Amino acid sequence: MEYRKILNIGMIIxxxxxxxxxxxxxxxxxxxxxxxxxxxxxxxxxxxxLFNRLDEVIQRAQRIRMHLLQALxxxxxxxxxxxxxxxxxxxxxxxxxxxxxxxxxKLLREKxxxxxxxxxLYKSLKDLSAHFNAYNNMxxxxxxxxxxxxxxxxxxxxxxxxxxxLQTALLKDIEIKPSSPKGKKPPPKSKKP
Numbered sequence: 001m002e003y004r005k006i007l008n009i010g011m012i013i014x015x016x017x018x019x020x021x022x023x024x025x026x027x028x029x030x031x032x033x034x035x036x037x038x039x040x041x042x043x044x045x046x047x048x049x050l051f052n053r054l055d056e057v058i059q060r061a062q063r064i065r066m067h068l069l070q071a072l073x074x075x076x077x078x079x080x081x082x083x084x085x086x087x088x089x090x091x092x093x094x095x096x097x098x099x100x101x102x103x104x105x106k107l108l109r110e111k112x113x114x115x116x117x118x119x120x121l122y123k124s125l126k127d128l129s130a131h132f133n134a135y136n137n138m139x140x141x142x143x144x145x146x147x148x149x150x151x152x153x154x155x156x157x158x159x160x161x162x163x164x165x166l167q168t169a170l171l172k173d174i175e176i177k178p179s180s181p182k183g184k185k186p187p188p189k190s191k192k193p
Contacts, residue, residue, distance in 0.1 A: 026053065028154065035162040042163050047112050050164065051105050054121070057155050058101045060148060061128050065094050068135065068144055077140045087141075090131060097127045118165050125156035 026049040034040050042050060069091045071077050072084050079087070101124035107117040132149035135141040 026050070028053075028151065028159075031159045031163065032154065035158045038162075040163075041167060044112070047164065048109065050160070051109055051112075054125070054155060054160065055102070055105050057148075057152055058098055058105070058124075058128070061094070061132065061152065062098050064132075064144055064148060065091055065098065068141060071144070079140060090134075094128060094131050097124045097131075100124045101128070112164075113168055113171060115168050118168050122156060122160055122165050125152060125160060129153040129156055 026046065031050060031053070034042065034046075069088065072079065072088055072091070077084075101121055104117045104121035104124065107114055108121065111117075129149060129152040132145055132152055136145045136149045
């Protein structure tokens with residue numbers, strides 16, 4: 001009995017001394033709030049946390065995709081062969097979206113203002129969201145997918161689109177505009193006889 005009390009007190013002390021993680025600051029609600037505020041922009045640290053969260057969501061999608069694929073291939077789900085082949089092909093296409101999303105996140109961590117990588121990541125997230133919503137509508141998949149489908153959709157559309165993609169596109173519009181020198185006229189064209 002005394003051993004159990006000492007163990008409980010020791011565990012309480014350990015939990016109290018563990019530093020509180022700042023990752024909880026940057027959860028889905030934090031980014032939804034930032035996206036709702038049209039005037040707010042992300043700091044560099046917040047952008048990196050956004051990329052970390054997106055990477056976590058994509059990795060969760062990868063784990064669920066693997067579970068679904070394994071369940072289909074082992075016959076754990078009671079599905080006809082043709083229907084199973086259809087869903088396996090869909091899951092294989094999801095692998096391409098997951099790989100593309102992971103690549104784009106790596107690029108964006110190095111260069112956050114990369115517009116093409118941002119667009120590709122957005123497309124990857126939208127594709128995953130659409131496919132996981134389709135899986136969620138199937139009774140034999142919905143228990144596996146759960147709330148990941150609407151979560152991916154939230155990360156893609158209001159959060160990533162509003163907080164990063166639009167900001168990056170607006171930044172690129174400003175950079176692309178040519179600066180016209182004032183007061184200089186173009187040289188006159190000379191006519192050849």
